[in-house]
Amino acid sequence: MSSKKNQTRKKILQATWKMLEESNGQNTKMADIAKTAGISRQAMYLHFDSRIELMIATVKYVDEIKELNKRLELFNAAKTGVEMLNSLVEVWGNYIPEIYSIAKAMLLTKENDEATATAWMGCMSGLRSYCQQTIETIYKEKQLNHNWNIEEAVEILWTYISIHNWEQLTLECNWSNQKFIKNTQTLLHSILLT
Amino acid sequence: MSSKKNQTRKKILQATWKMLEESNGQNTKMADIAKTAGISRQAMYLHFDSRIELMIATVKYVDEIKELNKRLELFNAAKTGVEMLNSLVEVWGNYIPEIYSIAKAMLLTKENDEATATAWMGCMSGLRSYCQQTIETIYKEKQLNHNWNIEEAVEILWTYISIHNWEQLTLECNWSNQKFIKNTQTLLHSILLT
């Protein structure tokens, strides 16, 4: 079988991930990745049609390894809306730093590339549906602050746990990740609950 | 005098601004800007050392024209902390859409360029000091929610009125600008005030 091809593919994906981690998501050239993977620059194109395809494939690869969905078992175990909210912020908040480099690369690329934008929207819609479930539960429990309808509350929640906000508060304001999670929980309670 | 040179410089700055507006901050090539300005591509370098210098100069140019500081007279007229908070969100919220294209270009470039990052930090530190003044006033009036100390409150305020959040809520969630301002005011009250 083409298991050798698959092995090389994996080597490339791992090298891409490593390079992104080392450069915080910037300036990762095909040539550098190839060097790290131990193959020629041109051979990269035997596995991925373009740089952008490689990036998108890397996101999927990392996502599989990091298993966000498994982590969200904690979220699924939550009984009340408030519990759901807390565990969503906790699980997601602990997830961000692990995927930050790749996410950053995607965030920068999506502005100039339609395929990346679409792939990113796919990732984000997953998160958004968890926000939706959470808010709907809170609403059913009559705990939703009357300032907001369900849609608005979802949008606020989704925005306020965004990677950009995490970035600003942790990397620029030097909050620890724990502080980010705790404070975000606290302030989402203030905003969203009665 | 070199008033002809200044005229051309202005033409370039205006062309840059126009191009950025039309492309929402992306994909503005030196050649395109030169064409719009009605000069040769190479002549651009008689006025600006590099693309990045041109971008930074354009930010300053637009900032002068838009006169954020004059608008903040409204902010300075505020008596109470809550009034300050409301007018900060209002003035800034109305300012963002006018400078969004350039801000976007800066946000994308600053990740790869130190000079841009520094210039951007300069812009942001202005906003941050207004946040600081606001929170300090609220604190002195004993209105600051006990969940936060002054520094944290400033960081939360500064983050939650960020361009990224404006972008996500208006451009992605289709909030009107008025809705963004009103909702942001409401939710900052919930978070920050006793």
Place this chain on the structure above:
DNA sequence: GCATTCAATTGACACTGTGTCAAGTAATCA
């Protein structure tokens, strides 16, 4: 009125990074 100076033009070129192509090699399969 002539010479100088300044702003801009033109064409050429170096450099970086992406993506493509053709020819060749070395291991594997059958």
Place this chain on the structure above:
DNA sequence: TGATTACTTGACACAGTGTCAATTGAATGC
């Protein structure tokens, strides 16, 4: 043995930035 597969190498096209030298044309000074 001969074909296929995965990869290598060197060359090249293309876009975009930035540089340089030679040139033009208009305004300015004396």
